[in-house]
Amino acid sequence: MGDPHLNGAQENMFGNYIIQRGLSSPGLRDEILAQVVNQVWRNVNADNAERGWLLLLACICSFAPSPKMEKYLLKYVTHHFSHVDRNHTDNKQSMHSL
Secondary structure (H helix, E strand, O other): OOOOOOOHHHHHHHHHHHHHHHHHOHHHHHHHHHHHHHHHOOOOOHHHHHHHHHHHHHHHHHOOOOHHHHHHHHHHHHHHHHHHHHHHHHHHHHHHHO
């Protein structure tokens, strides 16, 4: 994520390659998901984090994690988006007080 030498089409091709590897190699699925989560976790670059979340979404839509990985992945995603929603709500309330 965030490789300055890749254009949009190359990023899409690379993402498709990652997904194809997960589809063709079930043993790699959890590792792929873990590596993508590692890329978005505490990523301070919003553009790169967004690319990572999009890749994670595409992976999850293409192949499921193992039952063991599923609970950790669900916890991570749930925690992240509850935090995002809380910040959004806080910002919304701050805007109304102006």
